[in-house]
Amino acid sequence: SQQGEEDPQALSIQEGENATMNCSYKTSINNLQWYRQNSGRGLVHLILIRSNEREKHSGRLRVTLDTSKKSSSLLITASRAADTASYFCATGASGGYNKLIFGAGTRLAVHP
Amino acid sequence: EAQVTQNPRYLITVTGKKLTVTCSQNMNHEYMSWYRQDPGLGLRQIYYSMNVEVTDKGDVPEGYKVSRKEKRNFPLILESPSPNQTSLYFCASSLSLGLAGSTDTQYFGPGTRLTVL
Numbered sequence: 001s002q003q004g005e006e007d008p009q010a011l012s013i014q015e016g017e018n019a020t021m022n023c024s025y026k027t028s029i030n031n032l033q034w035y036r037q038n039s040g041r042g043l044v045h046l047i048l049i050r051s052n053e054r055e056k057h058s059g060r061l062r063v064t065l066d067t068s069k070k071s072s073s074l075l076i077t078a079s080r081a082a083d084t085a086s087y088f089c090a091t092g093a094s095g096g097y098n099k100l101i102f103g104a105g106t107r108l109a110v111h112p
Numbered sequence: 113e114a115q116v117t118q119n120p121r122y123l124i125t126v127t128g129k130k131l132t133v134t135c136s137q138n139m140n141h142e143y144m145s146w147y148r149q150d151p152g153l154g155l156r157q158i159y160y161s162m163n164v165e166v167t168d169k170g171d172v173p174e175g176y177k178v179s180r181k182e183k184r185n186f187p188l189i190l191e192s193p194s195p196n197q198t199s200l201y202f203c204a205s206s207l208s209l210g211l212a213g214s215t216d217t218q219y220f221g222p223g224t225r226l227t228v229l
Contacts (some may be wrong), residue, residue, distance in 0.1 A: 033217065042116075042202060042220035043155075088154065099145075099170070100218060102154040 006089055006106040014111050019076040021106040023089030024069075030092050032065055032072050033100065037086045046074075046087075079110045114139045116221035118203050124227045125193055133188045133224050135203030143206045144186040145170070145218070146178065148199040155202065161186055193228040200225050 007022045025032070031050045035043040049056045049065045049072065056063045062075040076083055086107050090100040116137045125131055137144065145160040147170075157170030161180040175197055177189040186205075190197060201224045206216040 035220075040200070040223065040225070042222045043204075043218075045217045045219070048217060099157060099160065100155075102147075102156075104152055104154045 006087070006103045008106060009104070010107045010109070012109045012111065013079060015079060015081055017079055017110075019079050019083070019108055019110070021074045021087050021108070023072045023074070023103060025072075025089075025091045025101075026070065027091075029067075032063075033090045034061075034063060034072075034074050035088045035090060035102075037088065037105070039085070043088065076108075079108075081110050081112050084108060084110045114219070116203055116205055116219050118201075118221040118224050120224060121222060122225050124229065126229050127194055128192050131190050131193060131226075133190075133201060133203075133226070135186045135188065135221060136184050137186075137203075137205040137219070138184065139205065139207070139219065140183065141205035141207050141219070142183075143208065143216070143218075144180070145204045146176070146186070146188050147202045147204065148172065148197075149202060149223075150199050158188070158201075193226075195228050198226060198228050 005024050013019055029051055031048050033048045034046045036046050037043045047058050047063050049063050060077045065072045086105040088102050088105045090102045119134045146158040147155040149155045156172045158172055158176050159170050159178040161167040164180050164183055167178050167180055180186055203221040204218040206218045208216045
């Protein structure tokens with residue numbers, strides 16, 4: 001079963017608006033990672049947040065983690081058309097070295 | 113440039129014709145992995161390798177084989193491809209093994225789009 005599940009499945013916004021994507025997971029984690037995928041291309045790592053962290057920033061990205069609710073959110077501020085992509089959260093699975101469990105992703109469309 | 117490369121990028125083949133998708137990384141990473149991506153299912157791990165000659169099954173290993181004879185290469189082999197293996201395949205690598213439950217950042221190749229007729 002999927003460990004990370006993103007919400008919403010699809011998001012459409014205008015340039016300059018903020019985009020928020022959520023991720024829920026089921027089991028205890030050591031860290032949670034967000035990846036970005038442009039259409040049909042490889043995934044690119046965006047940010048990693050450890051289980052003892054609550055918030056992390058990287059440029060226009062802000063990630064929060066609530067381990068009590070087993071959830072994370074990714075906020076992209078002042079979005080640009082170039083941010084159009086699919087975004088995946090990934091969590092480590094117990095029993096497998098470096099095994100990441102991915103959700104189905106959120107498809108973000110940013111319109112000029 | 114640090115990267116993970118895959119070949120071929122696109123492949124159309126027929127049922128039963130053996131094929132190999134190559135994967136190579138130039139970052140001296142210990143850990144390598146293969147995933148397949150299908151619509152609505154996210155990425156699912158096929159096989160992974162913690163080091164040379166050390167490989168293990170992921171979530172969906174049926175119909176696939178791998179080998180790790182050299183640290184940099186991790187080919188994916190489909191001995192007898194079937195239409196349900198039509199998918200987008202990604203190879204990934206990471207620097208460290210990580211402990212169980214601890215995961216390291218993974219670097220992904222550009223993907224191989226496979227169609228089995």
